[in-house]
Amino acid sequence: MEMKEKIIDYIRKNRVSTTEVADCLGKSGVLEGVLPLNPHHFVVGEIQYLYAIEDSNWTVHEELDQNPISDKIIMIDDIDVHGRAIIGDIVSKYILLYLGNCGIITTGKMRDAHILMKENYPIWCAGVSPVGCFNRKVNKENFIDEISRKRDYYQGAIAVCDDSGVVIIPRKCITEEFYRKLIAIEEQEDIWYDCIDRRKWSTYKTICLKEYMNDKNDVISSN
Structure with missing residues (x-):
C-alpha cells in the first residue's frame, strides 16, 4: 500500500x-x-x-x-x-x-x-x-x-x-512521519479523555501540564 x-x-x-x-x-x-x-x-x-x-x-x-x-x-x-x-x-x-x-x-x-x-x-x-x-x-x-x-x-x-x-x-506531508503523527494524536486523544472522564482531572492538568506523562503507563493500561 x-x-x-x-x-x-x-x-x-x-x-x-x-x-x-x-x-x-x-x-x-x-x-x-x-x-x-x-x-x-x-x-x-x-x-x-x-x-x-x-x-x-x-x-x-x-x-x-x-x-x-x-x-x-x-x-x-x-x-x-x-x-x-x-x-x-x-x-x-x-x-x-x-x-x-x-x-x-x-x-x-x-x-x-x-x-x-x-x-x-x-x-x-x-x-x-x-x-x-x-x-x-x-x-x-x-x-x-x-x-x-x-x-x-x-x-x-x-x-x-x-x-x-x-x-x-x-x-x-504525505510521509511516514506524518502517518505516525496521526497515530500519536489519536492515542493522545484517548489519554486526554481518560484523564478527564475517568480520573476527573482538570483540562489544565491534562492538556497544559500533561501530568499523565508522569504516570503514563497506568493511564495507557487503563484504556
Missing part, C-alpha cells in the same frame, strides 16, 4: 477529524471560508483539481469530459468568477453519482441549494447563490501561472472534510 493510500485508509477507518489533522499539520491546512453545505458528512480522499475563470464554468465541463475520473474528491477552484455559483445540481449529480467520486469541494459558491440539500450531497463550499456562471469558452492565457501554481499544490494532495470544514494535507 502506498503512503497516500495508507494515510487515507487510516483517517477513514479511525474517522480522524479535521481538527486532529490540522493539529498534525502544526495547526494549519484549513481551506479558508469553505464549510459543509450539508452536515454530518465525513469524507477523505485524493484531490482532483479543477478551476473556473472569467465568470464561466466551461473549464469544469471540459476537464470532466477529457478526464472523467472517479473515486476522488473533486476540488473546483474559484479563480475569477466574481461571486457567481460555479456549479449546481446537474454537475454535482454527474460528479458524485455518474462518475462515482466521493465528494465536492469548491472555493466558490454553489447554486440549486434546495436540491443539493434534499439530495444530501457531500459538498463543501464558500456559500450559495442563485446566480451561476456563464457557459462559454474562456481564454486561459492570463491565468496560466496561477492555475499552474494552484494545481501543483492541490492536485494529488489529500483533503479531509467534515462538519468543521476542509483541511488539506499537501503532497510534501
Whole structure:
C-alpha cells in the first residue's frame, strides 16, 4: 500500500477529524471560508483539481469530459468568477453519482441549494447563490501561472472534510512521519479523555501540564 493510500485508509477507518489533522499539520491546512453545505458528512480522499475563470464554468465541463475520473474528491477552484455559483445540481449529480467520486469541494459558491440539500450531497463550499456562471469558452492565457501554481499544490494532495470544514494535507506531508503523527494524536486523544472522564482531572492538568506523562503507563493500561 502506498503512503497516500495508507494515510487515507487510516483517517477513514479511525474517522480522524479535521481538527486532529490540522493539529498534525502544526495547526494549519484549513481551506479558508469553505464549510459543509450539508452536515454530518465525513469524507477523505485524493484531490482532483479543477478551476473556473472569467465568470464561466466551461473549464469544469471540459476537464470532466477529457478526464472523467472517479473515486476522488473533486476540488473546483474559484479563480475569477466574481461571486457567481460555479456549479449546481446537474454537475454535482454527474460528479458524485455518474462518475462515482466521493465528494465536492469548491472555493466558490454553489447554486440549486434546495436540491443539493434534499439530495444530501457531500459538498463543501464558500456559500450559495442563485446566480451561476456563464457557459462559454474562456481564454486561459492570463491565468496560466496561477492555475499552474494552484494545481501543483492541490492536485494529488489529500483533503479531509467534515462538519468543521476542509483541511488539506499537501503532497510534501504525505510521509511516514506524518502517518505516525496521526497515530500519536489519536492515542493522545484517548489519554486526554481518560484523564478527564475517568480520573476527573482538570483540562489544565491534562492538556497544559500533561501530568499523565508522569504516570503514563497506568493511564495507557487503563484504556
